[in-house]
Amino acid sequence: MKTKNIILLLLVGLFTTSCSKEFLDKEPFDKLVPNSYFTTEADLALFSNSFYQDFIPTGLSIVQADEMGDYTSKNNSPTFIAGNFSSVDQGSWNWTKLRNINYFLEKYNNPNISQEARNHYAGVARFFRAYFYYEMVKDFGDVPWYSKTLTTTDEDLYKPRDPRAMVMDSVLADLDFAVANIRPAKDNSASMITKWVALGLKSRICLFEGTFRKYHEDLKLKTTANQWLTASAAASEEIMKGSQYALYSTGNPSSDYRTLFTSENPVSAEIMWANVFNNSIKRWHEITWKFNSATYGARWGLNKQFVNTYLNIDGTRFTDKVNYDQILFVDEMKDRDPRLEQTVRSIGYKRSDGSAAPPNFGYTFTGYHIHKFSLDDKRLDGVAEGYNSITMMRYAEILLNYAEAKAELGPMDPEIWKQTIGALRTRAGINAQEPAVADQYLKTVYFPEISDKYLLEVRRERGIELVYEGLRYDDLLRWKKGKLLEMDWKGIYVPALDLEMDLDGNKTPDVCFVKTIPAKTTAGVVYYVVDGSAAKLSEGTKGHIIWRSDEEREFSDKKYYKPISNNDIVLNDNLVQNPGWK
Template sequence: MIKNIFLCVIAAVSLSSCELTVSPTDKYDQETFWLGAKTAKAGLTGCYAALKDQYLFGNASPLWEESATPNAYNYDNRLGWNSVALGTQTPDLALFNGRWTAAYRGIGRCNALLDNIDKNQELSKPEIAQMKAEARFLRALLYQVLVTYYKDVPLILKEAELEQKDYPRTAHGEVVDFIVKELDAVAALLPVRYSQNSDIGRPTRGASLALKARLLLFEASPLLNPSHAADRWEAAAAAAKQVMDLNVYNLYPNYRQLFLPAGENSVEHIFDIQNVNEPNLGSSFDIALRQYNNAAPLKDLEDAYWMIDGKPRASSSFANSAAYDNLDPRFKMTVVYPGATFMGETVKANGSNTVFKVIQTGYTFKKYSIYDAAAVSTEQAQIGENMSEINYMVLRYADVLLMYAEAMNELGRLDAAVWTRTLGEIRKRAGFTASTAVAFPGADQDLLRTHIQYERRIEFAGEGLYYNDLRRWKLAEVAMNQVIKKFDGSVIISRSFNPARDYWWPISTTQIELNPNLKPNNPGWGE
């Protein structure tokens, strides 16, 4: 599979793809690099490798992003996420420059491949066409990241040229239109599935359509669609339905196992960041969750879980249950809590456990970690940074189902059939059996919206999606203006969110100094 390709060509990439668009190496120059099959494939691997930057999807970045929400706490301000959570961020924050730079580095690599791969003298035309389609998908993904956080961004479609350093920002809608058209074009070129195991991990038609659905859902949401224009919700629903109609994806039957090695590359996986248990080829989820505890779940997340009858605690017949009992089954498959068994030990909130730490809030996550209740070997207990093997799912089928349900609800068309295929199936997979949890609750749009927003928070807890959900729903000004608490209700700190400024990230001070044509900055961030 493609995660093993990184092992084969990483040396070539490290020698030649860090700045493929600018500087020749001692063995290749820009003209000769793309002529051979091996080096061209290394160039494509460089495009994939860009996604593993710690400011994009690498290290434990999605996990730390969770800590900008009421779901988690990042006590050591890793990458600057606690500053975002507290509302004390400035345009100098490393995160703002880092994500921008990492995305454009990857875009530059993709542009270099697209501008030069046709010169190759060893690859067949079908191989070249496939590589170009993959690079176009990766470039579209990186632009989707940029428009999601920065709104207007320069649209650069050629390999690096000197004048690009002075490009102004392109209007948000123009970049979005480009991404949608690219993903439609690429969807027609990429296969529905691959026949060779060595190709697992490459983007497919479904990945292109699912990414389009995510982008269009963001565009349809209140942040960018305050007038609730129906055509935007129609486009989002149609894009999600295209993925569903491929009939190649399904929900993996075991929610906990989905985030373990045994569940990798399952029927639910649409596009992953491929990780390997080798130095600098994996993620850092294991050490972040085991030792650093720097994306520690908060009491607000525990309190957000409904009961096993599918109702909030206050209105549930299980309201008097002891803490952690009779909750949505996903709680114990997601969160490690005081009194639970983890890594062979009973969890002690005072921080006295010997092989893991939960001292920050009394909790940790277990998703995307190899750890659970069982004791682990010495080797497993010492997995370090960028060595965790479990792939991170950028796109998974449960997300597509909930995108479709949300768009259909906003159109007033979420009926029993849509519910059964989407939220109903997701809840059954989670382990709910009560009819009050899985049956259609009726055609009340506001009630259904509550169910959808609950499902997105809980189904994807610890996966780094909730921050952008709160932003696009325009709910961040409520959810992210509050005190945060440990497991016992003791206050950690008060957070702040400025709705006049914080819904969009600034262009960093560094980028403005390099290119004054990026002005004006987003509202509230100065020039």
């Protein structure tokens, strides 16, 4: 982000009231926005910067969103998956950010400002309104559509929810306006909303809505799914033909992928939109600390089932190997898709001081120790001073959106494969051959309802390429695959108890799995207790780590939507609770 933009964003503060009704009759920025405001383009720019402050998630929350994904182990599941979650716990039925947008759209249209400038900033506002409603529909399904500011006496304050189809049509109208009116100049800071980012959001939202309607037949909107998939493909294709972005590649597949996630300045060749962090102004995050702390973090790790989906470097399937599920960690990491060793600590990984850094079971439970967004400086393991910018949208996602929309619409042809999945695998450094047949591992473990070999590969590639970028849970929702959240948290293969194991190939032991910690221990070895309470081995004295085997995870159909809070239902008796919630 340009320094002036960072400073501007930091200077513009927002009130953060709750969803109580009393905020509705107050002007946003009532000390900054007298009646004579909105008289220059600078005024529009200043106010619209408040939308960024409102909507851009923290760096940590972007990656942390994937702890709701099926491929992540952690201390324990969120209560939404394993616990006593109810409508009493729900607090996201909140409309404050929307009022700020609608207020702007009612006040911005001053004829003394050029029409082009007014249209641009109205487009930015409508981009964020689409973003807001997309998140609300994901959470709740039907929601009331408000395109005006409300007062405490406004009857619409107590209106019932509007149908999903009507709300999403309005979202699409906002996106189309944004695409048509937001300025097209590429922003190399990757911090501002441009036409290309608006197209990217349209690509994402239309793919979500199209697949959600296709796989959630209870909505009775399946006949309209292809309209949304076609719109997603068209938006993606417009970005592709615009030639503003490309897959970042220096020709070094062993580092290019991870560079996207550890760079201070966003790699704007590929990254379209990012939450920008910066050492010089001390704008930092705590992601490295979270990934490398036994106490502060949730001790995230990937699960074996997902790691199995990474191909071999020659493009063949790892799961076609004989006894693929009983291969030692140091062997299963060899000759794999290079993105795997850039996502988890692997053979030969070292910190910035040159010290060996095998997977640390003090920080992860499964042995697949994530470091995709984690910086290599050990000092950052204990302080919130991470300075790498965190991507929110990049060109790789657009290619995946296009590939998936085309595969869903069918059929995918060799040219689409080459433009999308083939291009991603080529950048990654693996053979980009098309699949000969459908992958039985993916069908058996993940998607038994999918028979199309191309669609299976698109879903594989989406998981691998976008892991921990905050999109996996949304994918599970739209594919109606919430049941995957119930699967075991499976770790590396352990051939025997009391065996000291080398995980990084340097001939020194790193971990030993035991029933009890021995009286005599080896320096540098982590002793992992598998006593059957929270952790066990799948075959008793050997096998895969099964972490939190004591936890009952459950994803029933009602959980495809969140409940509306009891407080809001009491305040508005026209609201009807989502099915299955009390």
